Amino acid sequence: xxxxxxxxxxxxxxxxxxxxxxxxxxxxxxxxxxxxxxxxxxxxxxxxxxxxxxxxxxxxxxxxxxxxxxxxxxxxxxxxxxxxxxxxxxxxxxxxxxxxxxxxxxxxxxxxxxxxxxxxxxxxxxxxxxxxxxxxxxxxxxxxxxxxxxxxxxxxxxxxxxxxxxxxxxxxxxxxxxxxxxxxxxxxxxxxxxxx
Numbered sequence: 001x002x003x004x005x006x007x008x009x010x011x012x013x014x015x016x017x018x019x020x021x022x023x024x025x026x027x028x029x030x031x032x033x034x035x036x037x038x039x040x041x042x043x044x045x046x047x048x049x050x051x052x053x054x055x056x057x058x059x060x061x062x063x064x065x066x067x068x069x070x071x072x073x074x075x076x077x078x079x080x081x082x083x084x085x086x087x088x089x090x091x092x093x094x095x096x097x098x099x100x101x102x103x104x105x106x107x108x109x110x111x112x113x114x115x116x117x118x119x120x121x122x123x124x125x126x127x128x129x130x131x132x133x134x135x136x137x138x139x140x141x142x143x144x145x146x147x148x149x150x151x152x153x154x155x156x157x158x159x160x161x162x163x164x165x166x167x168x169x170x171x172x173x174x175x176x177x178x179x180x181x182x183x184x185x186x187x188x189x190x191x192x193x194x195x196x
Contacts, residue, residue, distance in 0.1 A: 001109070011126050014114045030087040032106060044073055044104060048081050052104055073104040131194055144172065 003010045019025050020033070028034060029047040036045040044052040052073040061067050078084055078101045088102055120126045144150045150168060153161050180186050 001113070004113075009120070010117060011120050011129050012117050013121055013130075014118055016114075017118070017121075028086075029083055030089055030102070032104060032111075035104075046075065046081075046087060046102060047083050050075050050078070050081065052102060058105070068107060069109065071106045071108055073106065075102040078102050128195065135194065140172065144168065148172070 014020075016025075025031070026034065032044065035047075035052075037043075038045060038051075041051070042054045046052060052075045055072045055074045058070045058072055059067055060070070078088070079098075081087070085097065088097060088100055093100065121130060148168070148171070153164055155161060155164055180188075
């Protein structure tokens, strides 16, 4: 939402991106993603064809002051459902599974942004950016850990760790500049952009 308000375009990989490609995720009938949504009645339809109707909206405020909204959907009757044990999760609930009904908690704003990000990272531009990020950013961390033997911060406290990080970044940049001067590659990109 912050990026949207500041007219910035994000290419953020959704947190469930890797697991969503797996068969166990696609076959999990209890997930929102695997249920049909009916826009007219604002309800979800489960595998056994029962309707999970809108009941209320729950608002919660985080420590930072952000107010999130979750829309709650509930199935009226799950008593004789053959898929009940696969659909309803949560073994720590005090109510026995026989007496429980399926409840969905849907963060619509979050899901909207997640879908937009997924479309963006699967576009040609998104694929190109992901390929080049993995080459450029991840390599720097690897070099700091392996070549510079940086494994652990020596100081404690936010300001001290920040100062140590700045010194480490400066050392990395000076080293990078030195190598470019030695090889006669000043004025060029460190890495040539690879195409997808």
